[in-house]
Amino acid sequence: MRRHITLMAVMLAAIALLASCDKEKGVYIQEAKYLPVVLQGSTKWSILNVENGEILAKDAFVNPPSPVLDDMFWVYNDDNRIDFYNVKDCKKPVNKESYGSATYFNDGHAIVSRPGKPLEVINKQCETVSELSPSILTASMFTNGRSLIHTALDRYGFIDVKGDTVIKAEYTNAFGFTEDKVALVSMSQATDSLRVISVIDRNGKKLCDLDTKTYQPMSDSYRMGALAVLKKDSLVYLDYNGKEVSSPLELPKKVKDANYRNGQYAGDGRYIVLKGDRWGLVDKDNNVLIPFKYQVIHNLSPTRYVVAADSVMTLVDDHGKQVGKSKFVNLRPYTPGSQAVRGYINVEVTAANLLSFIEDDMACFAKKGSTLMDLNSLVGVKPEQYVGMKQIDRPMIPLVYSYIFDREIASLGAAPAVPDSLRTDSVPSFQMPTDTTSSSSVAAHFNYDARLQEVRLMFSVLECAPGTEERLFELMSRAMGSKGFGLSSDGTFTSEAGTGIAMGYEQGVFNLYYYFDAQAMQPLPRKSRTK
Numbered sequence: 001m002r003r004h005i006t007l008m009a010v011m012l013a014a015i016a017l018l019a020s021c022d023k024e025k026g027v028y029i030q031e032a033k034y035l036p037v038v039l040q041g042s043t044k045w046s047i048l049n050v051e052n053g054e055i056l057a058k059d060a061f062v063n064p065p066s067p068v069l070d071d072m073f074w075v076y077n078d079d080n081r082i083d084f085y086n087v088k089d090c091k092k093p094v095n096k097e098s099y100g101s102a103t104y105f106n107d108g109h110a111i112v113s114r115p116g117k118p119l120e121v122i123n124k125q126c127e128t129v130s131e132l133s134p135s136i137l138t139a140s141m142f143t144n145g146r147s148l149i150h151t152a153l154d155r156y157g158f159i160d161v162k163g164d165t166v167i168k169a170e171y172t173n174a175f176g177f178t179e180d181k182v183a184l185v186s187m188s189q190a191t192d193s194l195r196v197i198s199v200i201d202r203n204g205k206k207l208c209d210l211d212t213k214t215y216q217p218m219s220d221s222y223r224m225g226a227l228a229v230l231k232k233d234s235l236v237y238l239d240y241n242g243k244e245v246s247s248p249l250e251l252p253k254k255v256k257d258a259n260y261r262n263g264q265y266a267g268d269g270r271y272i273v274l275k276g277d278r279w280g281l282v283d284k285d286n287n288v289l290i291p292f293k294y295q296v297i298h299n300l301s302p303t304r305y306v307v308a309a310d311s312v313m314t315l316v317d318d319h320g321k322q323v324g325k326s327k328f329v330n331l332r333p334y335t336p337g338s339q340a341v342r343g344y345i346n347v348e349v350t351a352a353n354l355l356s357f358i359e360d361d362m363a364c365f366a367k368k369g370s371t372l373m374d375l376n377s378l379v380g381v382k383p384e385q386y387v388g389m390k391q392i393d394r395p396m397i398p399l400v401y402s403y404i405f406d407r408e409i410a411s412l413g414a415a416p417a418v419p420d421s422l423r424t425d426s427v428p429s430f431q432m433p434t435d436t437t438s439s440s441s442v443a444a445h446f447n448y449d450a451r452l453q454e455v456r457l458m459f460s461v462l463e464c465a466p467g468t469e470e471r472l473f474e475l476m477s478r479a480m481g482s483k484g485f486g487l488s489s490d491g492t493f494t495s496e497a498g499t500g501i502a503m504g505y506e507q508g509v510f511n512l513y514y515y516f517d518a519q520a521m522q523p524l525p526r527k528s529r530t531k
Contacts (some may be wrong), residue, residue: 032300034068034087036061036332040312045332047073047087050304053315053324057090067334072105072124082112084126095126100463103141104338109161111139111147113343116465121163130163134344138397141338144177146202152353154396156185158204167204175220176336177202182222182240199240208242224248254286268302270318281305281318290320306331341398343463351475354457354512357401360484360495363455363514364394364401368499372409373448383410384444398461404454410446455514462508466529469505473526476503476512494518 034056035048044059047068063076065085072094074082081098084105099112109129113119119132119139132139132149139159140148146158149169157169158177174185181202197217199207210217215229215238226237226248239245249265250256260273269284279297281290290297296308303318313331315323361368366375378392379385386392386409393402461468477487485493485501493501500515504524515521 032068032304032334033071034073035300035306035315036065036068036073037313037326037328038330040327040329047090048315048324048326048328048331050300050315050323053322053326055324055326056087060090064332066104066338067332069334070105070108070124072110074099074102074104084110086124094124100343101340103139103147103340104334105141107142107145107161109142111141111340113340113463115343115463118344119340119342121159121161129161132159132163134342134346137342138339140176144181144202146177146183148174148176148183150397158183158202166202167200178221182207184217184220184227199242207240210238210242252284255282255284258282258286266299266302266305270299270302272297272299279307281320289318290316341460341463343465345461345464345468347468347471347475350459351472351479354399354459354472355476355479355483357457358483358501358512358514360497360499363516364403364457366403366452366455368497368516370452371448372405372446372450372452375403375452376446376448378403379409379446383446386410386446387412387444390450398459400458402456402458403452404456405450406453407450408447409450410444412444453516453520457512457514459510459512460508461505461510462529469508469510470528472510473503473505490523492518492521492523494521 032050035050036045037048038044039046039055039059042059045061045064046058047056047060047065048054049056061075065073065075067073068087071087072084073087074084077083077098079098081100082102083093083098084095084102085092086094097114100115102112103110105124109121109123111119111132112122117131118134119136121129121132123129135152136149137152138150142161145160146166147160149157149159151157151169153169154172155169156171156174157165158167158174160166171185171187175183177183183200183202184197185200186197197210197212199210201207210229215231215236218228218230218235221227222240225239226245227239229236229238237245237247251263251265251271255263255271255273258273260275262274264272266272266281270289271282271284272279273282275292277295278292279294280288280292281297282288290305290307294307294309296313297305299305304323305316305318306313307316307320308314311329313328315326317323357364372379378394389409390405390407391402392405392409393400459472461472477493480487480493480501484495484497485499486495488494488500491502493503495518498516498518500518500521502511502513502515502521502524504511504526506525506527508529511524513521513524
């Protein structure tokens, strides 16, 4: 039972930035009018009206619906394709042709992909508003009228709901526009290890450059006008101009003096706090609004909360009174990151691009005989993130390439001496840390003598036209001779340098595994898609 409640707590934590509040837009990013749930005693999905607690489309869906935004949601059908529904009619899909991938609706629009075609912007009638350039690989959900796009040149920019480019794709990294229509972006300067992190408005105007020598961002967006950053060992906040400000989320004195175990701002002067092992809701004067009797409590808005006791969830108002009669055991909250992946590629160009990553003694910029010492820029400055790992992944959606080493990249214990060539005071890379606390007092260190054994390239063609992977295999096989590789009897390729390549495809992913020692190579399966 406790394990079930713990998993539920993790799931409900994702609701933190769900609803929209006119007074404090930084507390809630999206408006929550409806919530997909599994009712107690059922295995199918229904839609809960958050305002009155009524159930729409009871037990209507086998597969979980997406979050409901702009009254729209999507569900995977029996062919593993996406169909859109409007909450006003949950029986019939709005779209005539199913999609391969899709963002959530927002600002009246969504972005979708269809096999063999570029990305498209659609309206709530699922009509195509515009077809995007084939150079756009992915596009995110619209927020504040902007969608974050990622191009084939590995650069980020923004388009509007008409599909027009409003901020050129020139950034090495970027995050979406959230509160007050500002975004964080980064641009490489001089070297890949030195980056400038900027704050821009929705038209691309720079508001400031963050002082990354002093501050390390702990979030990818502002909340109530402030960005959480790490300054040495302290958490501080910056405004849109990069100046330190007091935390807008800090507990008021009367709540802080109550010495709760934990607490977080819920909006409109309310605070969710932990007393003993139970959660409750208090106001700024520490008056109890929702009693301390729940293993989980989280806010959908200042007046609507999901609470859980004994593995069963209910919807309550801001005084703990149940809204509606429904009890549920699962839900589908809003989580950031909704994106559509392009369903079109130029196979000839893609094959040439993939081949550019390999030579007879090199793969993905790594030479035969390389150690972690030679590739130290891959891992940054935090060995604790790599303890027990032998693999480093580098995603460039829809391509992912991975470096496989012969031993763990990092270990716990006494660290060997670090060569002078690896000592650096450079600015950390623009990455959001996943945890700010250490679970162990034992220091972690990199194993710089770990030797690179293999590099894997994985290219998703799931949303491309059927036969794309077969065509890629054919084109690349023909070109292997130009890279110094000859065909072996088992369908793999070897070079005089002793390296080897195995290629294959299955489940809509094209795989190329590069071995620095061809003796360790194994053929890869070649399985066509059935749908």
